[in-house]
Amino acid sequence: MDEPRRHPLLIILAILVFAECALMSIAAVYLVVELLIDVPASFASAIALTVLVVIAAVWLGVTGVNTLRGASWVRGAIVTWQVLQIAVAVGAFQGIFARPDIGWALLIPSLVVLALLFTRPVLAATTRRDDPPVV
Template sequence: MPDTKRTPLVTLLVIILGAESLLMAGISAFLLLEFVIDAPDFVGTALFLTALCILAAVWLAIITLGAWRGRSWTRGGALVWQFLQLAVGIGSIQGLVPRPDIASWLVLPAVVAIVLLLTPSVSLYLARDDAGDDERPEE
């Protein structure tokens, strides 16, 4: 198997995923603080949204750690997150109150991460065996 050392593109991908994870953790903390400080109009919706944001932050943290370690299962999860982020970003351009500033903060990192996930060096790095050894059985 060819050498699968961590390249600068892999490091850039991990930085993007880590930043997204930290931002989701910050959003989760903000929602928790808002839930405690101000009584929501719809408690069930507020609890569900907060729990969903916490779950997304944890999921992103796990994907980031897995990408850093070169685990193959991280590629699919990272792509799903980037496409979801891309959809939200494009949706923020449209609607009653378009917000292109928010869209740029969502769309640009998502596009860069998608391109990075599809580059050969990152694909090779993330195609390593999940057991940690660099040799795969011949098929």
């Protein structure tokens, strides 16, 4: 059977979510290595942060796969992640240890993903087929 073709905007959205997943996976590996070779100020906090980053990486992977499948729940998951990422980006622009480069690197992809998420083709691809269309 022929699988229905996915719209290019849906594919771009999934690629961006997978890229975020890859970066979170790299962060998780980095945190595990740091946990093994360095003594953290708070062992409990270091473990908790590492676990949260691993969970986020896995969740982004699941979300990326289901984006390609056209699952309707991914819109909420993607919006939630982008809002969290924007919050971190805003924090990166402020304070004594401000890193505007990191802030822009987080903010721009988040805004692109949010814009893609609400395009007609992506909304159509991620709308439940058994629901009546929204007018």
